[in-house]
Amino acid sequence: MQAGEKVLTATQLGMTYGQRQALRGLSFTLGAGRILGFLGPNGAGKTTAIRILTTIIEPTTGSFSVAGIDSSDPHGIRQRIGVLPESLGFPGRNTALEYLTYFGEHYGRSRTESRDRALSLLSEVGLGGRHSSLIGSYSRGMRQRLGIARTLLGDPQVVFLDEPTLGLDPRGQQELVQIIQRIARERGAGVVFCSHQLAEVESVCDDVIILNEGQVVADGRVEDVTARKGAVRFSVVVDPPYVDEAVRVLQSERFTVSRDPQVDGRIEVELGTEDPDQTLEIRRELLRSLLAAGVDIVAFTNEASRLEEVFLSLTEGVAS
Amino acid sequence: MTNEHKRSEGRPKAGWRIVLRSELSDLWIGGKAIIFLILFSLLLGVMAFLFATNKELSLTPPAEALFLMVKTTLAVGLLFGLVLGADTISGERERTTIESLLLTPVRRRDVVIGKYLAALSPWPAAMAVAGGYLLLIAPDGATFVSAFVWTGFVGTIIVAAFTGFGVLVSVMSATNKASLSTSLLVYILFFVPTQLPGSAQAGVVGELIRRVNPLDAVNQFLDKLLVSNAAFDELVSWLVSPMIMFVLVVLGLGLVAPRALRLDPPGIGALFARGRGAVVLALVMCTIALATASPSQALQESTGQLTIDVDLSSQEVKTGDTINFQTRVTVPEDEIGPWIVAMNIVNLGDGDPVDPEDWSPLRAQTIEQVDASRQAVLEWEVNAIIKGDYLVYMVALASPASAGETSQPVSSQGIHLTVEQFFRINPGGVLPLAIGMPLALSGLLYGVSRARRRTIDSEVMN
Incomplete structure (x- = not known):
């Protein structure tokens, strides 16, 4: 996967719930190694868009592809994405190592391979020393890091992070942002980053999409979008x-x-x-x-x- | 951070095994299933102790006591399976862990299968625990083997059906509250008719309901098999509705559940939407039709002459036991009646001849009217008074129309009655098992949780 190579392409995605159009004509591309900020007020259609792109729900219109795999093959797409949902629950009575080993097996690895992979990822996200503690004893920041480790189990080409820094203290936010940057820069994955922390998005993202009432109201490189409005x-x-x-x-x-x-x-x-x-x-x-x-x-x-x-x-x- | 691991292509070949292993670990190492077994063993222990020591309950014939134990095993095993099944998916939704599961490449059908099999796993363990108590209560080894094997067989069908139903409801429900309350409501709807008095279950409608209700049908099957010693081929029609429920549930799990396994549930109403309800109803009607058309009945209707059949071929009892059976008399089209049915008991051994009036409150019964199919069913009761080997047979005859006429009696097949001396369940054997089993299971629970804690601690140390 080369830097800049398109890993996610969305074309005219739309979603209708009854009479309400939650999403209209969402089109964009994401390059490998780039971080795309996904912004919008509550109810703008962000979560709907993420759920469509992660195959949780089917769009009423449009299509998308991940690393060349069309949205008509959701299983194929799930092998190529990693997702940290906004409200992610954890089994508190499992250890982080058990949790990641279990999910690692879902990607076709043997138990031993999955365990080794889990240990490596836990170390990468700074949980190496707590891999055998019960998840129930983890702080929110540790859980978020564990969630990010889980998104990386399948060596994804696109990573979706929905409000990963929500509820974290400034240090926790900073550490998590650094991990996200490493996912893009060192792993070469495209990252879709949803957040209400606009300063954070501005500092970490290469590109940005702003949604309002289900429609894209601005998109492009962060500096281009910010240059469109307001005084220098x-x-x-x-x-x-x-x-x-x-x-x-x-x-x-x-x-x-x-x-x-x-x-x-x-x-x-x-x-x-x-x-x-x-x-x-x-x-x-x-x-x-x-x-x-x-x-x-x-x-x-x-x-x-x-x-x-x-x-x-x-x-x-x-x-x- | 370097990407040193090659990305794994393809999903696991048997995703259901991964899900099953994880669920089994949660259920057994987490302790939930062992706690269930402890409570279950306590219940069976109390029952066995009461049967052995209580002045009135200890007079319960061993076969009856055995059946009550079997019935309890089924009811509790089924309820636990149903509750576990009802927690499978809605529990994940409630704990917000479902999205993680749906986002992996594992097929949704594999998720359903893995969770379903895990929810079934306590049943074999419950049977193993119950085995000890059944062995204690059973009058002999052969009866124990029969009770254990048949309870295992039909219990697996009914527990698998109800557990699967719980999983289906869970897939459709947003919360555990909705899933559990719906599942338990259905369970109660099936369970309540089994508790109605015998008179309320009599007649054509009563029998129809008992046959259509899979829970009742299984109980009837085991009752007739274990208490009345009826032959399997006479009872097979009682297994129709449990089998149909099992097949329906498995179809639902294979076809409906994977599609309904979504982040936002379709709602329980979807189980019966878009014509599925009509299919279910049609299948239930088939159940009724099949269940009511028992083979013996069809045979009798085609003979066109006076016949009499009994629904019991042999029974081994203890002195003081009561034996109940039915006779079905089929009369010719042109005969007017009334007809008389009489009981005879022949002593096959060396003892005194039997006076049937000592053994039964009804030596003979008269049939004044038959139903539209020219049949009449009579209930009989025989009390085993003296130890010995006997043959009970029934004779039916048309009452001659006048003084100068006669009629030809016909006889049923005999009921071979073996009467053994009554004995009480050994109270000395009950207490050690009633106390020992829960203690042993508690020890197992302690051992498992201690081993788990040690694993966690030692890994933290490393």
């Missing part, structure tokens, strides 16, 4: 004693500024334009003003508008 930002980090002076200078130049409450000395500057030529000129002018005022600049970065803003503007009026 600059972020300036100054030596903390110079923060007040820097804010005064920038406001006098009629920039909209705000201090980052989490990073002392970091100031965000909104420019109100997306034109690359204009932003370059404005950035030079901004730097000149700060240097002229004697402000000690530590760092200076360009930032596109955040995915959250794009998401909110595209799904406006939808209760999530």
Whole structure:
């Protein structure tokens, strides 16, 4: 499987429940080694789409293929995907090793092979030392990691992760995101990543699809989608004693500024334009003003508008 | 992280074995099945102890006591299978573990088969436990073997049918609550008629209901076989409805359950949707037709002359036992009646001749009217008074129309009655088994859970 090679292709997928159209004309492709963020407010059709793509339900219209296997062969597809559903239950009285060994056998491995594979995967997700503890004693973060290990049992070409970081503390989220990145970058699997944590999606995903009321309202590379909407930002980090002076200078130049409450000395500057030529000129002018005022600049970065803003503007009026 | 493992192509060849092994592990190593066996052995122990020591119950003839034990074994084994079956899929839905299972390449039919077989697994163990108690209660080795083999055979049919029904309901249900309540309701519907008094089960409709109800039919089969010593070929029609239920359930598990095994269940109503209900009804009607058309009846209707048959060929009893049987008299089309049926008992040994009036409250009965098929059925009761070897036979004759006329009596086949001296169940043997069996099973449970804990701990240490 080569990087970028298409591992998932969806064509005009649709799903109707009675009179309600839960999904309309969903089409996209996912390349090997890429992470696709799947976004949308509650009821937008994300879970329906995931369940269709993972062969749990059949679409009323359209088709899809995974690694060249058509959706008319759900068994073939199940051999090539790994799925972490949003609400995944675990048998609390089994150990993680027993659990993974059992599921590993479902992929045609012998018991011994399956056990070895389980040990290897548990080690990869950081549960090597707890492989024989009862799952009932696991924290939520450990269960999520176990769930991810389970998705990798069949060496999948596409991995679906539905809200994998939900309910985890920041460290747990960070560790899980790193595991997800490794699945894509090192294993070369395509990853479909559903999350409500938009900053997380923005930082980890290559591509994004935003669904609203069953329809795609935005899709493409993350930077392309975020560039479509909202003002371009600059972020300036100054030596903390110079923060007040820097804010005064920038406001006098009629920039909209705000201090980052989490990073002392970091100031965000909104420019109100997306034109690359204009932003370059404005950035030079901004730097000149700060240097002229004697402000000690530590760092200076360009930032596109955040995915959250794009998401909110595209799904406006939808209760999530 | 390197992808050092080659991706496995194809699903497992026998996915049901993987599912079965996992389910068996949950059931047995998890302790649920062993706890069931402990409770079951306690129940049988109490029953055996009461039969042996209670002043009134100890007078129950051994064959009757044996049958009650068999009936209890069936009822409990069947109920446990039904409950386990009802938990199989809806339990996974409730614990939100079903999606993981559906997302693997294992065929859904394999999932159903594996879970079904696991839910059946306590039945052989229950039979093994019951074997000890049956051996204790049975009057002799041959009766024990007969009781054990036949209970095992028909019990497997009925337990497999009800367990499978539980699985079917579970596949269709979203929650265990719905699945269990539906399954238990159906069980009660089948069970209640078996508890009605004999008079409520008499007559054509009563017999029809008993034959159509698979639970009752199995009980009738074993009762007649173990208590009345009836021959198997006379009783085979009682197995029709259990067999039909078994076949229907297996078809449902093979054809309906895999398609209905989804994340969101289709609902119990789907079991009977789209004409399936009509098929079920048609098959039930076939059951009724088959069950009511017993071979002996068909034979009698075709003779066209006065005949008399009994539904018992031989019986071994103890002094004090009561033997019940039926005679079926078929009269010619042109004969008016009334007809008289009389009982005779011949002592085949050396003792005194038997006076039937000492042995039966009814020495003779008169038939005033016959039914549309020119038949009449009479109930008889014989009390075994003295130890010995006897032949009971029945004589039917038409009452002569006038003083100058006579009629030709006809005789039934004989009922060979072997009467042994009454003995009480050995109370000395009951108590050790009644206490020992649950203790042994508790020890097994302790051993299994200790071994499991040790495995977990030692692996953590490693």
